[in-house]
Amino acid sequence: MKRIQSTGEKATRQGFSDALMELAEENSDIVVLGGDVSPSVKVDVFAKKYPERFFSVGVSEADMMGIAAGLALVGKVPIASAYGEFAAGRPFDQIRQSLAYSELPVKICASHCGITVGPDGATHQSLEDIALMRVLPHMTVVSPADYHETKRAFKASMGVTGGPIYLRYFRDATPMFTGEDGPFEIGRANRLIDGSDATVIACGLQVWEAVKAAEVLDKEGISVRLLNMHTIKPLDTAAILDSAKETGAIVTAEDHQIHCGLGSAVAECLAQGHPVPQEFVAVKDTFGESGNGADLMEKYGVSRTAIVDAVKKVLKRKKSS
Amino acid sequence: MKRIQSTGEKATRQGFSDALMELAEENSDIVVLGGDVSPSVKVDVFAKKYPERFFSVGVSEADMMGIAAGLALVGKVPIASAYGEFAAGRPFDQIRQSLAYSELPVKICASHCGITVGPDGATHQSLEDIALMRVLPHMTVVSPADYHETKRAFKASMGVTGGPIYLRYFRDATPMFTGEDGPFEIGRANRLIDGSDATVIACGLQVWEAVKAAEVLDKEGISVRLLNMHTIKPLDTAAILDSAKETGAIVTAEDHQIHCGLGSAVAECLAQGHPVPQEFVAVKDTFGESGNGADLMEKYGVSRTAIVDAVKKVLKRKKSS
Amino acid sequence: MTGTNNNQNSIADIAEMGQQIRRDIIKMLLISGSGHSGGPLGLADIFASLYFRILKRDSSNPNWPERDYFFLSAGHLAPVWYATLARAGYFPIEELSTLRKINTRLQGHPAPAYTHGAPGVEVASGSLGQGMSIAVGTCLGLRLDKKPNRVVVLHGDGELDEGQVWESMMTAGHYGLDNLTAIVDRNFCQIDNRTDKVMEIEPLADKWRAFRWNVIECDGHNVEEFIGAMEEAQATRGKPSVVIAKTFMGRGVSFMEDNYKWHGVPPNQEQAKQALLEIPPTKFGDFITFEWEEEVPETAKQS
Amino acid sequence: MTGTNNNQNSIADIAEMGQQIRRDIIKMLLISGSGHSGGPLGLADIFASLYFRILKRDSSNPNWPERDYFFLSAGHLAPVWYATLARAGYFPIEELSTLRKINTRLQGHPAPAYTHGAPGVEVASGSLGQGMSIAVGTCLGLRLDKKPNRVVVLHGDGELDEGQVWESMMTAGHYGLDNLTAIVDRNFCQIDNRTDKVMEIEPLADKWRAFRWNVIECDGHNVEEFIGAMEEAQATRGKPSVVIAKTFMGRGVSFMEDNYKWHGVPPNQEQAKQALLEIPPTKFGDFITFEWEEEVPETAKQS
Ligand SMILES: Cc1ncc(C[n+]2csc(CCOP(=O)(O)OP(=O)(O)O)c2C)c(N)n1
Numbered sequence A, B: 001m002k003r004i005q006s007t008g009e010k011a012t013r014q015g016f017s018d019a020l021m022e023l024a025e026e027n028s029d030i031v032v033l034g035g036d037v038s039p040s041v042k043v044d045v046f047a048k049k050y051p052e053r054f055f056s057v058g059v060s061e062a063d064m065m066g067i068a069a070g071l072a073l074v075g076k077v078p079i080a081s082a083y084g085e086f087a088a089g090r091p092f093d094q095i096r097q098s099l100a101y102s103e104l105p106v107k108i109c110a111s112h113c114g115i116t117v118g119p120d121g122a123t124h125q126s127l128e129d130i131a132l133m134r135v136l137p138h139m140t141v142v143s144p145a146d147y148h149e150t151k152r153a154f155k156a157s158m159g160v161t162g163g164p165i166y167l168r169y170f171r172d173a174t175p176m177f178t179g180e181d182g183p184f185e186i187g188r189a190n191r192l193i194d195g196s197d198a199t200v201i202a203c204g205l206q207v208w209e210a211v212k213a214a215e216v217l218d219k220e221g222i223s224v225r226l227l228n229m230h231t232i233k234p235l236d237t238a239a240i241l242d243s244a245k246e247t248g249a250i251v252t253a254e255d256h257q258i259h260c261g262l263g264s265a266v267a268e269c270l271a272q273g274h275p276v277p278q279e280f281v282a283v284k285d286t287f288g289e290s291g292n293g294a295d296l297m298e299k300y301g302v303s304r305t306a307i308v309d310a311v312k313k314v315l316k317r318k319k320s321s
Numbered sequence C, D: 001m002t003g004t005n006n007n008q009n010s011i012a013d014i015a016e017m018g019q020q021i022r023r024d025i026i027k028m029l030l031i032s033g034s035g036h037s038g039g040p041l042g043l044a045d046i047f048a049s050l051y052f053r054i055l056k057r058d059s060s061n062p063n064w065p066e067r068d069y070f071f072l073s074a075g076h077l078a079p080v081w082y083a084t085l086a087r088a089g090y091f092p093i094e095e096l097s098t099l100r101k102i103n104t105r106l107q108g109h110p111a112p113a114y115t116h117g118a119p120g121v122e123v124a125s126g127s128l129g130q131g132m133s134i135a136v137g138t139c140l141g142l143r144l145d146k147k148p149n150r151v152v153v154l155h156g157d158g159e160l161d162e163g164q165v166w167e168s169m170m171t172a173g174h175y176g177l178d179n180l181t182a183i184v185d186r187n188f189c190q191i192d193n194r195t196d197k198v199m200e201i202e203p204l205a206d207k208w209r210a211f212r213w214n215v216i217e218c219d220g221h222n223v224e225e226f227i228g229a230m231e232e233a234q235a236t237r238g239k240p241s242v243v244i245a246k247t248f249m250g251r252g253v254s255f256m257e258d259n260y261k262w263h264g265v266p267p268n269q270e271q272a273k274q275a276l277l278e279i280p281p282t283k284f285g286d287f288i289t290f291e292w293e294e295e296v297p298e299t300a301k302q303s
């Protein structure tokens, strides 16, 4: 099995920030909206360097999305930055009408997603945002796997002009393994590991968990394919269906509720194209709680051990079906 | 095939209103929150009869959900009434924190859902609300099929005490066919028609469309089972898996986006339990537009003809798989 | 009266255009069989004033870079906007009869022109309370580019119940956006009842002032007064201005006037007939003549 | 000083309790390694006053039907609330060391007691701006039942940027809810900067007044003045009252005081040591003594 190495740890939110600063230099239309969480979501560097292109809107995410719409109307490239829960859930109706239905190309850059936001607890653990964003027409939803991929995803978001894009990333420093120049195309999954017994389709931080799970499984003689499904919408249905046909069993892994997320998108695709057994690694329809990220990943079943178990389970089902 | 008859037409929102007035008589803890759409959502009769138990909160749905939470805290049974889009999408974060996470038994009564709201156009056509509500832990989601079932659903909602419930219904008068004393249990699908070739699983207004589709198919020698899946959360997975095993093919039908709705819930269930071919009758990831309800149902592919087509398609897939 | 040379239009012509727009609204709504009568009728004078005097525009080129931006935050008021846009030359007046029908550009609530909506519409509205945020974003963008375009956003008074409006008012005040003018349609009516019964918003001027706005109050049916208020608003420096325009819902139709029950319903044929009798024809001419209409005076037949 | 006979507590005792709560906050945050220092330290005097004088409560029976309702709308301020609840007897003070740790009842942002949260917490908060709506609902329910319980809700000043707060302020004013008292923690700080830099909310008192509230301003570190303000608020009839309490973020710790950068970070050990030197021990005693702490005076060892 191909070994995938980590070259160190950095936060995905830092990847967003670094890519932003790179692009901001060339593209003076880039403007950033800050919702009073600038240091956390790492737009404070932009605010410092480009004060006239940074708009503080206070703690008011609904207003932020509308302001972003207005800026897009006059040709700016607005970056709406917030925590996941307050970027997607709080201003949902505003995103729907003023951005998605109005087809305005705003970049919603959501940090602090998922259960790994940890000690802040359930109110801050955005576990429903993939659902909220992928149900919207004209929306693009991307959840990159590490620092480098977040950089690439942010850069690629500039090419999305027919509507808003939702970029989902995380607070903590996590392993970097997709490489500085890895491939990235919105809507196209990356096959990280080849394998034949089952396919793991993962997004966000679960991709690394899946890498680790694949190593454990490999030792036990189980060969899994791994797809980094960084784009949840538009979904790479071809990659999913090929994997379903070729491996006959699917496990999806995401730091999100079990309903309506990546697993759900994959299930929709399989049901319409090539139904095979699928197991879901996801938070099981419950709110989170305070704790450190690693402990919560274990407790809420979104970790490499959960992926290992799910693969074994789906293989049993594959055999008996 | 068992023929299902309509006994006339009445609006589901009227069913909500009539049930409300019946219960309000006995239960003086019932209070209603009005968001300045009282005549449309038919709580104006309540406001007139029980002015002291009716609270006008103006056009402010976020505030409405919090006020409902507060009323629930002091033992009231709050009915939060609004249009679907403004009942689910506008106050999503408030429903999440103040109701779902706080486990408060508020009844969110959402009228004017789906594409049949018609001439008002896309901004008022709530096609994402099932997604938004079913992704929330502690939430119950019910979408009744006709006037009588909406009455029963509202009455049954009184028994939901561990968290909020979202009742989804519609504006227009539609056929009544579930009967005045039909069976109703939250979380338990009703099998309306027996059949062997495929199963149609429908909710809301699509149940009647499915009834009509089944008649057409019956004439062509195709025998479909019909499940009225009035409860989308908690999902009757046993009924779905039994049908998958017994008929081998599934069509889901809903007046909602194709993603994250009933079809998606069924796909999640099948993927984990018994994968079979499934076709989705739903709005295909696009916003609606103005027009009359019937025309829009045709144009957006959520009608009996779409169901007939989907059944034929899924049967082809069943055979070839 | 189409085109861009707005300042040439006389007050009398603008007032007459307001009257024509009222007739158009009645006819559109009768044809569509659904939609809002009350608010739109109350706003006819204001819309005539905006499009035939205040706003810098080019109806043959709705995206003219030097245009002023207009946002209708309370999207349900669309009929008055559509009638005005048609009268101002954005699209053929005959198209008014497609309101709310399938495949129309005149969506029940406005959709932007670059999607499936009407020429002249910049962004969607219908879900209340979102328009000022968009206006604020537009103002910030224009200011960043040092552009002189002005931005006008119109709100219903009931709409002010929405918290997002207060968020964006605060933002506009914080940034001192003097390229922004808000208009409040102060008709004291919303769906359920009069505004003080549904949700008291008074003292309204105090509220805006406390949010760092310049407040101008005026009669929204007096074209001259309204235009004066707008000019004063746009001349004010250092802070955004709001024109609180007192109007009557259903203006011009005796049985609709000042009656909140006419918020969201169209007239039936009998009512339309009566309404059209009460709003005399104008020199601009109707976009359609129904069979049942009585002979109209010769002068009003041509536009 | 636990129990319900609040009015017996002397001003001096309450002030000393405020000081103890500050020590508790420092220790909790040092142990948890994450959480908010600034706001909580600034609110210690207010929380001591609320729980040891103002609120009618029974810590042995948090659901006592005659209790006053307290809502912390700005959930990130939880540390000061938890310390106060522990000191008031709602749960053992030792539990304070579980803040933000897995399986704790002391969630990073408050969860209600009947779910997985702390005794004394009625509803969840953490997503800003939602508390007053809940307070308004509670008031309406109590009023319907003709119950005399009072409702108090506390907001951060940055939190007032959220539109929902203005929605519920309007509702409270509309219904003249005189069983409601709001407290604004006016520390002029939020995450990104001082409030006037992030989003100017002045003239704040004018805003509340224009929303039909009775406004009382006071020094949030002067226990006597704050208690007087609360009493005045609760005696006011016909409209809700707000107590705008001027505080300093990070109060009591020289290097934190009035510095917005301390909004959301915990002290490290060095900083905690320094902070505990600047906030002398009290007669109530600490909930934990770290090895590295210097010998504390005998009087402060017992609670
Ligand atoms: C967010 C949202 N909530 C509710 C509605 C339904 N609605 C449409 S118009 C209206 C009343 C608005 O009152 P006002 O702004 O005064 O308009 P007027 O009745 O004067 O035309 C309401 C509640 C909506 N369109 N959007």
Ligand SMILES: Cc1ncc(C[n+]2csc(CCOP(=O)(O)OP(=O)(O)O)c2C)c(N)n1
Binding pocket: A035, A036, A037, A059, A086, A090, D038, D039, D040, D074, D076, D126, D127, D128, D129, D155, D156, D157, D158, D159, D160, D185, D187, D189, D190, D191, D249, D263
């Ligand atoms: C809806 C929402 N948006 C953003 C946040 C992130 N946040 C937490 S505290 C805070 C600043 C609040 O300022 P203030 O109320 O003045 O509290 P202080 O800094 O004085 O403690 C922000 C933006 C949040 N918790 N909820």
Ligand SMILES: [Mg+2]
Binding pocket: C156, C157, C158, C185, C186, C187, C188, C189, C190
């Ligand atoms: Mg009005």
Ligand SMILES: [Mg+2]
Binding pocket: D156, D157, D158, D185, D186, D187, D188, D189, D190
């Ligand atoms: Mg503050």
